[in-house]
Amino acid sequence: AGEKGKASERSFVMIKPDGVSRQLVGKIITRFEERGYKLVAVKSLTPSPALAKEHYIDLASRPFYKGLVDYITSGTPVVAMVWEGKDVIRQGRRIVGATNPQESDPGSVRGQYAVSVGRNLIHASDSFDSASKEIELWFAESELAEYKPTTWDWV
Numbered sequence: 001a002g003e004k005g006k007a008s009e010r011s012f013v014m015i016k017p018d019g020v021s022r023q024l025v026g027k028i029i030t031r032f033e034e035r036g037y038k039l040v041a042v043k044s045l046t047p048s049p050a051l052a053k054e055h056y057i058d059l060a061s062r063p064f065y066k067g068l069v070d071y072i073t074s075g076t077p078v079v080a081m082v083w084e085g086k087d088v089i090r091q092g093r094r095i096v097g098a099t100n101p102q103e104s105d106p107g108s109v110r111g112q113y114a115v116s117v118g119r120n121l122i123h124a125s126d127s128f129d130s131a132s133k134e135i136e137l138w139f140a141e142s143e144l145a146e147y148k149p150t151t152w153d154w155v
């Protein structure tokens with residue numbers, strides 16, 4: 001799982017502090033579950049500055065980087081998850097919606113619940129490479145569950 005070309009792949013999805021403080025965790029998880037994706041791992045934590053900086057390392061030169069890291073580490077937890085299933089990386093991005101909620105499809109999480117790019121509720125991996133890096137950064141191998149959802153009997 002998680003490898004390019006596999007029927008079943010994995011994505012790292014994180015509900016950011018605004019999603020937790022607005023009590024949208026259940027609604028967001030429900031979208032992934034009801035679509036048919038499998039919850040492989042989930043934990044709630046306040047990321048350390050080192051973890052948050054590494055997660056957003058590609059944005060280090062951007063003007064909003066410090067504010068983003070400060071927000072993610074502010075003390076309200078995030079919910080870090082790994083979801084698995086067919087095309088979950090691309091479909092996860094569609095469920096989440098465009099980065100700027102002003103551009104997000106109204107049916108997406110951001111399009112339904114967010115208006116500001118700095119408080120856009122959720123992160124989802126944008127490629128196979130970032131998914132595997134992010135899963136390794138946030139989770140130990142022992143935290144990733146192996147099971148088959150009963151709804152996958154027809155797969």
Ligand code: RTP
Nearest residue numbers: 064068098099117118119120122123124125126
């Ligand atoms: P994410 O990684 O969170 O899924 O977001 P993304 O790929 O859709 O967007 P990216 O460009 O990687 O930006 C990561 C996060 O940085 C925050 N951001 N703030 N102008 C701003 O203030 C600004 N631009 C981006 C957002 O929280 C975005 O999700």
